[in-house]
Amino acid sequence: MGDILVVAEHLNGALDESTFELIGMANDLGNSVVAFIGGSDDMIGQLGAASKVVRVDAGADFNPETYGAALVAVADHVNPQVVLTSGSSMGMELANMLSAQKSWPLAVAATKVSIDGDVKAESALFGGKIIATTNLGSGPCVVAVVAGSAPADAGRKDGRPAVESVDMPATAGKVTFKKLIMPESADVDITTKDVLVAIGRGIGSKDDIEVAEELAEALDAAVAASRPIIDAGWLPKSRQVGKSGLKVKPKLYIALGISGAPEHLEGMKNSSTIIAINSDKNAPIFDVAHYGMVADLFDVVEELTEALD
Amino acid sequence: MTLKTMVRKEKENKISYVEKDSAIIDGIDVSGHWNKMYQPREISNFDVGPLEELRALAGAESIGNCYQCAQCIGVCPVDNVGDYGPRKIYRKLQMGISLFDSADLWQCTTCMNCLRVCPKEVNMIEIMPAAREKAILDGKEVPAELQEMFQNCAEYGNPMGESPRKRARWAKKADVEVKDLSKNPESVDVLWFVGDYYAYHGRGNDAANAMARVLTRLGVNFGTLGAEERCDGDSQRLAGEKGLFEMLAEHNIEKFNSLEFNKMVVSGPHAYNAIKNEYPKMGGSYDVDHYTQFLSSMMDKLKPLMTREFKKKVTFHDPCYLGRHNGEYEAPRTLLNAIPGIEFTEMFRNKEQGYCCGGGGGGMWLDGFMADNINERLSENRVKEAISVGAEVLAVCCPYEVSRFEDAVKSTGNEGKLQVLDIIEIIDQCIE
Amino acid sequence: MKIVVPLKQVPDLVEDLELNDEGTGLDYEYLKMKLNEWDDHALEEALQIKEGGSAEVIAVAVDGEDVDKMLYTALAKGADKAVKITGANPYADNQELARVLANAISGMGADLVLVGVQSAGDRDGWLAPILATHLNMPTVSVVTGLEVNDGTATVHKEYSGGIMAEFDVALPAVIGVQAARQTPRYAPVSKVRQIQQSASIEEMAAGDVGDVVTSTVEEMRHPEKSGGARILSSVDEIVEVLKEKGVV
Ligand SMILES: Cc1cc2nc3c(=O)[nH]c(=O)nc-3n(C[C@H](O)[C@H](O)[C@H](O)COP(=O)(O)OP(=O)(O)OC[C@H]3O[C@@H](n4cnc5c(N)ncnc54)[C@H](O)[C@@H]3O)c2cc1C
Ligand code: SF4
Ligand code: SF4
Numbered sequence: 001m002g003d004i005l006v007v008a009e010h011l012n013g014a015l016d017e018s019t020f021e022l023i024g025m026a027n028d029l030g031n032s033v034v035a036f037i038g039g040s041d042d043m044i045g046q047l048g049a050a051s052k053v054v055r056v057d058a059g060a061d062f063n064p065e066t067y068g069a070a071l072v073a074v075a076d077h078v079n080p081q082v083v084l085t086s087g088s089s090m091g092m093e094l095a096n097m098l099s100a101q102k103s104w105p106l107a108v109a110a111t112k113v114s115i116d117g118d119v120k121a122e123s124a125l126f127g128g129k130i131i132a133t134t135n136l137g138s139g140p141c142v143v144a145v146v147a148g149s150a151p152a153d154a155g156r157k158d159g160r161p162a163v164e165s166v167d168m169p170a171t172a173g174k175v176t177f178k179k180l181i182m183p184e185s186a187d188v189d190i191t192t193k194d195v196l197v198a199i200g201r202g203i204g205s206k207d208d209i210e211v212a213e214e215l216a217e218a219l220d221a222a223v224a225a226s227r228p229i230i231d232a233g234w235l236p237k238s239r240q241v242g243k244s245g246l247k248v249k250p251k252l253y254i255a256l257g258i259s260g261a262p263e264h265l266e267g268m269k270n271s272s273t274i275i276a277i278n279s280d281k282n283a284p285i286f287d288v289a290h291y292g293m294v295a296d297l298f299d300v301v302e303e304l305t306e307a308l309d
Numbered sequence: 310m311t312l313k314t315m316v317r318k319e320k321e322n323k324i325s326y327v328e329k330d331s332a333i334i335d336g337i338d339v340s341g342h343w344n345k346m347y348q349p350r351e352i353s354n355f356d357v358g359p360l361e362e363l364r365a366l367a368g369a370e371s372i373g374n375c376y377q378c379a380q381c382i383g384v385c386p387v388d389n390v391g392d393y394g395p396r397k398i399y400r401k402l403q404m405g406i407s408l409f410d411s412a413d414l415w416q417c418t419t420c421m422n423c424l425r426v427c428p429k430e431v432n433m434i435e436i437m438p439a440a441r442e443k444a445i446l447d448g449k450e451v452p453a454e455l456q457e458m459f460q461n462c463a464e465y466g467n468p469m470g471e472s473p474r475k476r477a478r479w480a481k482k483a484d485v486e487v488k489d490l491s492k493n494p495e496s497v498d499v500l501w502f503v504g505d506y507y508a509y510h511g512r513g514n515d516a517a518n519a520m521a522r523v524l525t526r527l528g529v530n531f532g533t534l535g536a537e538e539r540c541d542g543d544s545q546r547l548a549g550e551k552g553l554f555e556m557l558a559e560h561n562i563e564k565f566n567s568l569e570f571n572k573m574v575v576s577g578p579h580a581y582n583a584i585k586n587e588y589p590k591m592g593g594s595y596d597v598d599h600y601t602q603f604l605s606s607m608m609d610k611l612k613p614l615m616t617r618e619f620k621k622k623v624t625f626h627d628p629c630y631l632g633r634h635n636g637e638y639e640a641p642r643t644l645l646n647a648i649p650g651i652e653f654t655e656m657f658r659n660k661e662q663g664y665c666c667g668g669g670g671g672g673m674w675l676d677g678f679m680a681d682n683i684n685e686r687l688s689e690n691r692v693k694e695a696i697s698v699g700a701e702v703l704a705v706c707c708p709y710e711v712s713r714f715e716d717a718v719k720s721t722g723n724e725g726k727l728q729v730l731d732i733i734e735i736i737d738q739c740i741e
Numbered sequence: 742m743k744i745v746v747p748l749k750q751v752p753d754l755v756e757d758l759e760l761n762d763e764g765t766g767l768d769y770e771y772l773k774m775k776l777n778e779w780d781d782h783a784l785e786e787a788l789q790i791k792e793g794g795s796a797e798v799i800a801v802a803v804d805g806e807d808v809d810k811m812l813y814t815a816l817a818k819g820a821d822k823a824v825k826i827t828g829a830n831p832y833a834d835n836q837e838l839a840r841v842l843a844n845a846i847s848g849m850g851a852d853l854v855l856v857g858v859q860s861a862g863d864r865d866g867w868l869a870p871i872l873a874t875h876l877n878m879p880t881v882s883v884v885t886g887l888e889v890n891d892g893t894a895t896v897h898k899e900y901s902g903g904i905m906a907e908f909d910v911a912l913p914a915v916i917g918v919q920a921a922r923q924t925p926r927y928a929p930v931s932k933v934r935q936i937q938q939s940a941s942i943e944e945m946a947a948g949d950v951g952d953v954v955t956s957t958v959e960e961m962r963h964p965e966k967s968g969g970a971r972i973l974s975s976v977d978e979i980v981e982v983l984k985e986k987g988v989v
Contacts, residue, residue, distance in 0.1 A: 011900055062906065064870075064881055089883040089900050096866045099836075100874035105956040106836070106866045120959065126861045129758050130767070133960040134864060141956075148987015174879035174911040178895075183903030192903075195988055201719075219988060230680075231720060237677065244454050244677035252988050262510050263712065266469065270754070273986050275979065276970065284511065291982050292970035303976045308989060445929050456927045463930055464775065465755060472755045472773075552931025 002081030008037040009086050015043050017152045018086035023049045024155030029115050036074045038067045048159025056166050062090050065175035068097040073169045081139035082119050087146045095144040107134040108144040128272050188222045195221035195252045201228045202257015211301050218308040226258045242267035256297045260285025356405035368439035374429035375399035381423035386665040387416050391683035395423050395431050409444045412682055419547045419670030420629040441549025452678040455671055459550050466539035467505045477535040479514045485525040489535030496569035499531040504576045505540050506708030513708050519737035526740055527610055537564050541580035548671025562593035573597040577708040578630035601640040601706050615739035618650030624700035627663035628707035641706050644732055656694050664691050668709040688717035706732045742796040744787040745851040747842050750774040751860045765958045769832055776811050779857025785921035787855050788819045797821045805831025817928040817936045829947035834865045840950045843875035858882050858917035865956055869917030879910050882917030
């Protein structure tokens with residue numbers, strides 16, 4: 001049984017939550033866990049749940065070329081049974097480059113990984129409509145895991161494990177990192193958000209939108225709306241979901257006081273998970289929602305926000 | 310004498326006003342003396358290119374007829390809630406402002422009210438599709454909602470982007486048999502063209518079910534194209550996607566021609582207009598009735614069936630494509646007047662002067678776009694009129710309208726005060 | 742400049758996805774295929790570059806049902822050339838598809854290969870980075886901004902939370918496009934039909950695909966379906982769902 005190599009992902013000097021999720025997941029599989037980190041040494045103190053860290057000085061910031069080459073070098077050094085990356089923008093790039101360069105089998109969009117002689121990964125494909133189990137053989141292989149597939153707390157432990165260094169291999173130098181661009185908070189693009197808190201006429205008044213905004217903040221979500229809210233001028237048109245607004249398919253869509261008219265459903269029915277809160281148990285939104293609660297939205301939302309904080 | 314010239318450029322429109330103390334045009338001195346009494350006279354020097362470009366399009370020639378009498382402005386439903394109309398378009402063209410780059414290009418609902426009054430027969434019903442088609446072919450920006458509708462129709466044959474295979478799914482839930490002739494071809498008396506909204510929209514499903522029940526009670530031997538039916542294409546044509554219309558029409562005609570039937574009955578005025586007036590140009594001629602026409606021709610059978618009373622004050626909205634476009638004002642009224650217990654009342658704007666709901670000519674897929682151009686939806690304006698005549702029920706017979714007016718009832722704060730029903734639903738309620 | 746855009750057909754999620762009898766894959770007989778929406782963005786970005794300066798845009802696809810229509814549509818939108826690869830598996834996963842495309846593209850002299858960053862059925866990888874490895878080109882994926890100047894592409898790669906990183910990439914390169922600078926354009930039906938009459942699609946044999954990194958699908962299934970919404974009765978239950986979905 002070989003080691004599990006976990007890619008410790010970081011951005012702007014801070015480790016990504018997925019790192020802890022992956023370390024926790026890897027520990028559960030029972031193999032010894034080695035973390036690869038390409039950036040600054042400072043972050044290693046948080047990787048106490050790994051048994052070993054291999055560091056390559058690949059530059060403080062992610063670069064697909066340098067980090068890709070560094071990961072290949074580390075994989076050669078560790079000779080793992082499985083390499084786990086996150087399913088993120090960086091993680092996917094690394095997983096794919098490693099797989100292609102080493103000719104190691106790869107599964108992406110994984111939500112579960114198991115090792116029973118062979119390594120198997122369960123992936124959610126086609127917008128969650130199909131669950132596929134891939135057999136990747138006995139290893140080495142690569143799995144890119146969807147964020148949130150395992151609890152982060154299990155892999156979060158302070159402490160500095162043993163650190164080994166691998167020299168940064170030479171690259172062709174064709175990709176140059178220039179800078180990070182921070183988002184302008186002013187404009188929200190509801191089509192790119194993973195979580196949306198959507199409000200409808202049931203919100204009642206402009207002042208009460210605050211209640212939804214607080215929930216959105218707690219969920220790192222944006223506030224979207226049905227058309228009457230935009231008609232009333234309570235939110236800009238860029239937040240309108242539906243036939244004559246934007247089509248969204250977030251991971252989670254929370255509909256608060258939205259009846260579920262066909263014109264609204266056209267814009268959001270493809271969301272992975274829909275939770276509807278509506279005081280009318282016959283509201284058509286419950287036909288498309290995966291979870292529903294028949295209640296006054298104000299009773300629920302404030303309590304929910306508190307529970308999350 | 311020095312020539313004083315002042316040029317003012319309007320940023321977007323590139324209009325230039327040239328102000329002269331004297332001017333010689335085509336060799337004639339038009340300065341005169343009288344103008345010295347006032348401010349220096351302004352002689353415009355506009356680019357006639359945009360007008361000529363539009364006029365050169367087949368179908369759009371009549372724009373050049375306009376003599377600015379403004380009759381159209383008084384009746385244009387869009388001008389009623391905004392700032393738009395044939396006269397204004399022509400005026401802008403005179404000033405060198407192109408229609409192709411203007412929001413005006415998408416505002417006309419092709420309701421035909423202007424043509425009814427225009428002394429010069431400026432025909433927006435032909436001008437608009439021609440102008441829009443050119444804009445689309447030239448790759449000009451098309452409002453996103455409309456573009457998506459085109460895409461959906463091209464891919465799935467319906468504007469909602471629903472699975473074509475699910476087109477006949479509503480019929481599975483109907484409590485009477487609806488023959489699917491695409492699966493089991495047989496000769497029928499009536500081929501019923503169901504249409505997108507009846508097939509896919511929740512409220513349309515209600516009307517489709519009602520229609521199936523009523524036809525069955527009348528003993529009509531009818532069938533549908535099932536999942537093989539496609540959107541009729543008329544709104545796509547009027548919105549400028551002529552190629553898409555042709556593709557959809559060719560498909561439907563091929564299916565029609567493969568079946569044996571005596572008569573075609575359609576649920577909607579847009580399909581009616583397409584099949585009656587446009588399909589023949591493509592080689593598909595059929596004896597087609599709007600359902601109100603078909604049913605009103607069977608009153609002797611229908612009347613005895615309607616034994617349950619419908620004691621409500623009802624008003625009726627004339628669909629532009631049944632009324633003005635095809636001259637049918639009586640059939641729906643015949644049906645409504647035969648409803649036992651009904652109190653029928655007209656709105657002020659009725660029959661040939663009927664107000665448009667805003668859904669025609671592609672307007673059904675321009676709600677968001679129009680919100681930036683008008684101060685009230687046409688459907689909202691109409692709902693207020695229905696309320697003002699004391700109606701409890703707004704009866705319609707166009708599948709677009711139930712969704713539009715129900716929404717407008719809510720958005721004008723009249724929830725609970727006015728019910729929107731397809732005439733077929735009312736008939737169905739009256740049959741025990 | 743030559744921009745190659747591989748176009749891939751994916752099952753249209755408007756139809757229910759049916760599984761084969763063995764439960765190891767989709768039943769392709771009953772599927773409606775359509776252009777992968779991210780590939781449409783890649784094509785749009787290529788056309789934007791073309792219109793902003795000069796470039797030749799070549800659309801490439803593996804032969805299959807309705808592929809001609811897809812390629813004609815690309816031509817109607819403004820692509821200069823369409824190439825169809827014959828004799829390859831139209832339903833191949835990305836590892837195999839990358840080999841097929843690498844074979845086809847390597848001789849084209851591409852300066853830029855624009856690929857949709859992902860597609861709905863990606864199971865064994867993303868096309869862009871795998872293709873880049875086979876073509877021996879540098880690559881960046883999840884790109885939402887792209888500018889080409891003198892043999893260098895300046896790209897914006899998207900991270901979570903709206904943060905982006907800017908990279909300079911020496912051409913030739915493979916870019917995984919997340920979103921074009923503009924919504925992909927619509928090709929009017931009459932234009933597509935006209936192109937069908939006047940233009941032609943080049944054909945190219947897939948040839949020997951070589952070694953493909955394989956993995957076996959042991960099982961494909963539909964997730965358990967709960968008819969209608971599961972009704973929750975307390976805030977705690979909502980929190981449970983949020984946890985289950987990895988939102989908190
Ligand atoms: C051409 C056209 C285009 C359209 N485009 C769009 C579009 O793009 N997007 C869109 O959204 N709509 C669109 N519409 C409008 C659409 O038809 C509906 O009218 C609209 O979506 C209704 O919005 P709603 O659900 O917020 O309001 P309502 O339908 O009024 O529903 C409000 C809901 O809130 C519930 N509620 C009330 N109070 C509470 C409370 N305290 N707690 C919990 N629940 C409560 C009620 O039970 C009700 O179900 C369009 C309509 C047309 C005709
Ligand atoms: S009614 Fe006819 S002639 Fe008169 S302004 Fe309108 S378009 Fe012109
Ligand atoms: S057809 Fe109707 S909407 Fe169009 S310009 Fe004439 S009156 Fe106005």
